[in-house]
Amino acid sequence: MVTGAGNILKHHWEEALLDALNQVCLVLIPYSPNMSGLQEHFCDVVDLQQKLVEHLGFATVMSYLTLLTRMLKQIGSSLSVEFIQKIFGTSSPLRSLRLSPHRQVWQATLGVYHAALSLKNVPLLQEAYNYILADLQIAHRVLVPEAASFAATTVLEGVSYNEREATVLMMYLMTVLAEVANTRNSIITMWALNPPIVDLLATHLTPSSSHLALHYPEVQHAILFLLYSHCSKHSHYISSSTLIVGATSPFVPPSVSTTFSGGSPGSFSSGSSTSENLTTILTTLTAVLRQRQVTGANIIQLCLEWAADLVSSSETSLPQLLKIKVFTQMIDTIVQTGYHHLNSVTSAVAASLTSVFAVLPPTQMDNLEEVVRLCLHHMSHNEPKIRSAYLDLLARLPLSSVSHAMCCFNTNEENEFSANKTDSSSNVEIGSLDSSSVKSLERHFVLRSTAGQLPSNAFHTLMAFILHVSQPKGEYWQEDLFAVSQRVERMAKAEDLSLPVLASHLRTLLWKWLAWEPAQHCIASKLRTTLGKPQDTFTSIEGAIKVEQRKSESVARQQTKVKE
Template identity: 35%
Template sequence: MLSTTANSKVKNSKSSENIDGPDRDEIGHENTTDDKVRGYVGSYDVPSTFGGQRDSRYRSRGRVTEFRHSRGSGRGGNRGRGGFPPRTDRDENSYKYHEPLAGSNNDSWWQGNNNKFYDRSDMVVNLPEDPRISKLLRRLCAEVDVEKSLALCSKLQEAVMLAENVRYIRRSYDILVESLLDVLYDAPSPETKESATAVLGRIGYVMGPDFKKHLDWVVAAYAVHSTPIRHLLVLSFVETFQIDYHAPCLADYAELTLDKLQVIIEGTESTDVFMAAINAIIEVSNSYPDYFANHFVDTVDILVGWHVDNTQSKKIKEFALQSLYKLSRHWQADVSFSVNLLNQFVEDMVAYSNDLDSNECDKDTDVQSHEDCMQKVASFLNVFNTVVKSLGNLLSPTVSQSVSWTFLTDSLTKILQVLNEIMKEEVESELILAGNECVILLLKHLQLKSSPCLTSLFDLISLEMDNYLGTEENICLSVINLISTTIKEIASNLPIEFITQTIGPKSDLRLLRFTDKLDVLNGLTSIYSNLLNLKNIPLLQEAYKYVLIDIQISFSIILPEVHIIPIEYSEELSKDDAEKNIIFYLQCLSELANASNSIIGMWALQPSILELLAIKMVPHDEVLMKERPALQYAILYLLYSHCKKNNHFIASSDLVTNSQPRANDLFGLSNLNIGEVSSSSPTSGHLAVIMNTLNFVLDEQVSDETLCLVLTWIADIFVQLDKYLPIVGMSKCFHVLITNMLALAHSFNSDIVFACYKEFPFFT
C-alpha cells in the first residue's frame, strides 16, 4: 500500500522531468534478470564460498545450521525490550508547531536538488487554505474515525513533500516524529498506522543532509519499543527509499542505512520486522547497488537460512525466495560466487538424502525426523531453482567462463539420484514440484549434452507417471511439463522405447485425454505435438503410429468401415468419447500439418497428412455430415489449413504442369479416384484430390459453417490458380466443382449466397 502511494505521488509531480537522472533509466524499479548493473559489476570481491568470512557458519558440507539463523539463543536474547517511553503532554501552541508559509532562500539543499514534488497549486483541492503540518498532525493525533484519519494522513503525506515546508520539518523534526510515534501506537486502524508510517518515511527523505539524525532516531526508537512499532519503524524506510529511487539524494547514507538494516535482520525474531527490513534493503539496493555489494553475501546467507528453516511458515519461505530473485542483478554480477553456492546447495541435498537412507541424522544439525530431511531437500531445491532463474542465460558455458558443462551435468546427475531415491516412498507435493522444476531448468541449459543423465531421467519420469499423474492437478501438470520438456530438449537422442512408455497402450498419460481440466489437456497436447515434431524419422514414425492407431480405434466406433491402419490394441469408448478423441488428435497433428513444405509430412509418414485427412478419414461421409458435423468440420479445417500452408499444392500439380493430352483426359484425371494419389511425385496429385474432396462436401446436407469454410477454401484456390485458370479450367474435376458451387447460389442463407457471388470475378 505504501509503495503505491509513494510512486503515484512522485510520478504525478509537475517537476518529474527533473527528477530522473540520465543513469536512472538503466535500473528498473524491481530487480529482474535483464537489469544492467550500473557501476556494480566487479565492484566487490568476496571469496567464492557461501558467506565469505563466515566459513565457521557454513562448512564444506553446508548443512542448514551453518546458515545464519535469525533466531535461537544466540539471536536477540539480550536485546532490550524496554518499557514504553513516558507520554508527556505537549503544548499544542508551542512555537515548534509553526512553520513558514513560503520557502526560504537559504534552503540550498532542497532548491539545489530541484526536488520540489508539488507546487502549491497542486495542494489547493486537497488541503485547507492554511496547510500547516502542525494543525494536520494535531487533528490526526485526536482523530478516532478511520476514514477521516486516512484522509488526514494523505494530506500529511502531500504536505510533507512541499518544498516550502522543508525548513520547518528539519527544525521541528523531534516533535514531529514523536507525535507520529503516538499515532503509530494509538491510530484507529492498521491502515491508518501504515499510512502514518508513510508520512514518517517521507519526513526521513525530506531530512536530506540531516538524514543521519532521522536514522539515529529510528534506531533508538526501534531498540525500546514493541514489535508492532518496530515493524512500522522499519517499514518507513521502504517509503523513504522508494521516493529516493526517483529523486536520489541519500547516497551518502546508503551504506550506513544498510548497516543498520543488516543488524535488524540478523537479530529479529519477528517475521513482519524481517520482511519489512528485507524490503527496505531491496529498495536501497535498487538505487545504490554498488553500496549493497558489500552486504549481498550476508543478506543471501540470512534469506537462505530463513527459507530452509522448517519452523517457518509457507508465507515467509515464499517471501525469502522472492527476495532472492529480486537480487538477480547481484547474482549475475558474480557468477563464480553464484555457481559455488549452487554447488553447495546440491551437496546439501545429497547429504540430507543420505540421512534418509541411513535413517539417522547428524548430531550437528537440527534435523530430528524423516519429514525434516524431506523438507530440507525441498527447501534447497527451491533456492537452487531461484538462483538458476536469477542467473538466466549466464548459467551457460557459452556465455560465462565460470560455468562448465561438467558442473551442469554433475548437478543434474546428483539431483536426479536424490529425487529417484526419495520418490520411492510417499513425498510432499512441494518436493515433487521443486524437483521437477529443477530438472527442467537444467535440461534447458544442457539440452543434448545431458546424455550422461538420461537413464536416471527416464527412471524418474517412469516413476512419476506411475505414481503422480492421478493426484493433484498442479502435480499432474508438473509431471506433464517434465515429460514435454524432456522430449523437446533431448529430441533425437530419445530412445524409441520412450515413445512406447509415454504414449503407448499401457501409458497412464492416455487416460488424461478425456479430462475436463483444460490445463492438463493442453499439457498433454504439448507432449503429443513435441513427439510429432521430432526430426528423427524412426521416432516420428513410432509416435505417428500410436496416434493413428488411437484414431483408427475411435473411427471404428463411429464409422466401422473406415480403415486407416491395422490396430495393435483395443479400447472401449462411447461414440461421444470417440469423437472427442479424434478431435484431440487432430489438434495434436496441427503443428505438423501446418509446417510449410514439410518433406517429412509428405514423404516419411504413411499415410501422408493430406491422404490421412482427405481420404482415410472420409470427411465427405454422410454419417459425419448428419451425425457428427463438429468432427467433419474439424477434419476439413485442419485439411484446409494444411493445404493453405502449402499453397494448395498448385505449383507441383499435374493439373498445372502437364500440357500434353493423355488418352482419356487432357490431364489424365479420368482414371484418378478420390482414394488415389498420383505416384509421379509426392504432391503432384494433391490438387486433384482436394478438388474431388470439395466436390463431395458441397452438399446441401452439410452444416452452414462447413459450407462457408469450403467456399472460403475454394476462393483461396482460385486466387492461387489465377494465371493457371485457362489450363486447369479444362479438367473435369474443375468443371464439377464450379457446377456444385453455383448450385449453392439458390441457398436461403445469405452468407452462402454472398460467398458464391464473390467467386464470379474469376470467370469474367
C-alpha cells in the same frame, strides 16, 4: 537422487518431492549433452511417475507434463523409440490427461504431442505418428462404423472409446496434427509421414461422409478446417499437380542423413508424392458440397471460401484447369449450391462466384447459362442483400450470354410446363430453391385436389386486397397469411413439405400461392364463403371486375382524347 526419491515414495506419499524432482530435471536438461548418463536419469524420473500421475494434484501433473515437453524439445533427437512408446502407449497417463476437465492440463498434453511431432529424428517422429494414427482410427470407427481401416499398426490394441470420448478425441487430435499440417514446405510433412496429411484428412477420415455430416458436424468441420489450413500453407499443391504440369516421375528426396538424425531415404514413404493432392482437394470439395442437404451451413461456407481461394491461387493455371473435368465439376457444384434454402449459404455462393469471376473470365466457362439462371432466379428473393449480391454478379457476366440465357430460359420453361401439365409426379428436392423445384410446385398447385386449407379470416383478408385493394395491416402480411394457412396433416407430398421453405425465400412463388389459394378455396366451398352465399360471392367478384373494367375504359378514353 532419483534412487533416493524412489525409496522414499515406496513408504511415504509426498507430491512435493516429485514436484521438486521435476524442477531439478528441468534445470539440468540443457546440460545433458555434456554429462553422460544424465538423460537416463531423466527417463527414470518419468518412469517413477507413470503410474502415480492420475493420483497427483494439479501442480505436480503440470510439472510432469512440462518435463515431458522440455525433454522432447531439447534432447528429443537423442531419445529412444522405447521412450516414445512409453509416453504414448496404452499404459501412459497422457491418455487420460487428454480428457481432463482442466483446460491448462489438456493444453499441456497438446504441448507434449506438438513437441513429439516437431522431432527431427525420423524414426521417433514416425513412431509418434503411428500412435496418433492408431488413436484416430479407433475414434473414427466409433463415429463412422463403415469406414475402412487406414492404420496397419497394432500399437493400441485393445483400446476402445465410447461415442463421447471418440468425438472429443477426434477434435483433440485435429489440434495435435495442426503442428505438422501448418508447417510450410516441410520435407518431413510431405515425405516422412505415411499416410500423408492430405490423404489422411481428405480420404481416410471421410470428411464427405453424409453420416459424419449429419451426426457429428463439429468433427467434420474440424477435419475440413485443418485440411484447408494445410493446403493453403502449400498453395493448394497447384504447382506440383499433374493437372497442371502433367504426369512426371515421382520426386524422391535425396539422403537426409545430414539434416535429420536417424533417418534414411528408405525410411520415407514411397507414396508421398504431392502430384495428386490437387485432384484430391477438388474431389473432396465437390463431394462435400453435393451433400449440402445434410451438411451444416458453416461447413458449406468454409468449402466455398476454400474453393474461391483455390481459384485465386491458380490464376495463371486456369486455362489448363478449365479443361479438367474434376475442376469444372467443382464450379458446377458451387453454382447448384446457390439454390440452397439458407440465406447464409446463398450469400456465400454469391461471394464465392464473385471471387471466382474476378480472376476467371466468364467467357471461358462452358456452362455460363447456369450461372445466369441462378442470378435471375434470385432476382425475386425476399432478402434485399441477396438480390443485390446476385444482381452485382449478373453485371459481371457478358451481356450476350445473359440475353441468350434469358431467351433459352423462357422457351424451356414454356415447353417444360406444356409437356408436363398433366404430370403430377413429384420431383422436388426438399429445401432446394432451384427452378425445377419451383416449377414442380407450381404444377402441384394447379393439379392437386382442392383442399380448402385457407382459414376464413385469411380468405376474407386476401379477397379484400384482391377485389378492393385494401392493404392488410403489417409489413409482412403476405408471410403471416401464408403461415396461418399451413397444416402439417395435409403435407403428404414433397411439394407440400418444400412449399413453406421456398415461399419464405421467393416472392414470386409466394404471390402465386396468394393468388391461387382463394380460387381453390372458392371451389372447395362451392362459393359459400365469408362473402356470403354462392350468388353473393359471385356477385362480389363480378362487381369488382366491372369496376376495374370501367376504370380501364375511362383511362383509355382519356388517352384517346389526348392523342386527338
